[in-house]
Amino acid sequence: MDRRKFLALATGGTLAATAGTPFNSWANSGASSRAGDHLMTSTETSYALTRPAYIDQSHLVVKDLASVSSFYQKMLGLSVIEKTASGEVLGVAGLPLLTLSTDSNAREAPRNAAGLFHTAFLMPDRAELARWLRHAAHNNVALDGASDHLVSEAIYLSDPEGNGIEIYADRPHERWKFHQDGMVEMATLRLDLQALYNSAPEDIWTGMAEGTAIGHIHLQVGDIPQADAFYRDVLGLKLMARYPGASFFASGGYHHHLGANIWNSRGAGTRSDHMTGLSDYKIRFNDKETLDKAVAKLDELEIKSEKRDGGVFLRDPWGIGLTLSA
Numbered sequence: 001m002d003r004r005k006f007l008a009l010a011t012g013g014t015l016a017a018t019a020g021t022p023f024n025s026w027a028n029s030g031a032s033s034r035a036g037d038h039l040m041t042s043t044e045t046s047y048a049l050t051r052p053a054y055i056d057q058s059h060l061v062v063k064d065l066a067s068v069s070s071f072y073q074k075m076l077g078l079s080v081i082e083k084t085a086s087g088e089v090l091g092v093a094g095l096p097l098l099t100l101s102t103d104s105n106a107r108e109a110p111r112n113a114a115g116l117f118h119t120a121f122l123m124p125d126r127a128e129l130a131r132w133l134r135h136a137a138h139n140n141v142a143l144d145g146a147s148d149h150l151v152s153e154a155i156y157l158s159d160p161e162g163n164g165i166e167i168y169a170d171r172p173h174e175r176w177k178f179h180q181d182g183m184v185e186m187a188t189l190r191l192d193l194q195a196l197y198n199s200a201p202e203d204i205w206t207g208m209a210e211g212t213a214i215g216h217i218h219l220q221v222g223d224i225p226q227a228d229a230f231y232r233d234v235l236g237l238k239l240m241a242r243y244p245g246a247s248f249f250a251s252g253g254y255h256h257h258l259g260a261n262i263w264n265s266r267g268a269g270t271r272s273d274h275m276t277g278l279s280d281y282k283i284r285f286n287d288k289e290t291l292d293k294a295v296a297k298l299d300e301l302e303i304k305s306e307k308r309d310g311g312v313f314l315r316d317p318w319g320i321g322l323t324l325s326a
Contacts, residue, residue: 046122047173048215051252053237053291055214056284056325058119059099060163061276063106067160072098075141076121076165077132077207093210097121101279108161109277114220114268114318116278117261118156118164121208122215129153129169130200132208137197148189151176151255153196163277168215176255184240184255186248217281218259219320222268226317227260234301235283235294235324251290257283271319280321282311288326295324 048054062068069088072078078090078098087101098119109115123129133155136143144156144164154168177185221227224247231237237249240256245263248256262268285291295312298305305314311325 046124046211046213046215047170048122048254048257049213050286051250051254051257052287053251053257053283053285054254055217055257056282057096057099058116058214058217058281059101059279059321060116060119061103061106061274061279062100062161062163063102063108063276064160065100065102068163069100071159072100075136075139076167077135077205079207092208092212095213097212097214103274105274106276107272107274109271109275111162112220112265112268113275113277114222114265114271115275115320116163117218117220117259117263118166119214120154120166120168120216120218122213123167123169124209124211126153126169126196126199127201128209128212129155129167130196131203131205132167133193133197134200135205146191146193148187148191149255150185150187150189153191155191155193161276164218166218170215170255173253178253182238182240183242186241186255216257216259217278218261219278219316219318220265220268221260221262221316221318222265223317224260224262230316231258231260234297234303236290236297268318270317278320280313280323282323282325285324285326291324291326 065087069080069090072090073080078092080088081091081094081096082089084101086103087099089096089099091097123132141157144158146155150171152168152170154166157165157167159165179185224245228239228247231247231249232239237251237258239247240250240254241248245266246259246261249258249260250256295305298312298314303314305312307313309323309325311323313321313323315321
């Protein structure tokens, strides 16, 4: 597919309007991308990472390590930081973001299993999002869709084994709108990918820029009230938005560090051993007091945890592992 057809497909029709969600109730899907956006470059740490807690790393179990790793390197622009007997650690500018490991007993996770909806890679600024889109267009990367979420602009795709990916850039947090209850206003509007592509500097793309991070992780879970009880009431994240079949949680007023939905996975139970997809992820705390409160809550509720890799490892109600560390 050539670049023109690629962009026409990605920006046209219902696909671009509803990317990332299986429903269209957030906002008018026919609306265009917001006016006033322009390319900005920044060397500042992303707002998402300055909050009391943020998503640090993600770990996927895959069947074909070589194929999946090649995709994240060539199409997303990550670099191999470390190789182990069972996998690789990928990241940007020496910062580890994504661990890929393989398992000879790995079985493909069913689409309706609890696990990963997408790992969301946050670009340092809109210019880097545009640069990545230009790279994707020239390399015929297949997109699942794209959306303007008011707080951010996002592009969706999948890796060779179906693990969801979001590539996004935040709008300045000073422009976000909050409701009286503290929840943030988000929507799913059509993102004009052609305009974003046209704004990209015509320079050589050498991979994801320094400052790229995992801005959030979005999970498939079996039950939303149970997700609220765990991520809000146990871990202490604030509920920032709620939509049919989904909750979005964050620390320190970010739009969301973690999403949980039942769109494909309503009623899902605990993940089976040796299942492909999301094995675990890490939440890092800038504020040790916030970490201590979360760990104390685990002890109070007698939720099983153990010290591992310099942090506290536990599993959520669906068997997805997470490590809390400072």
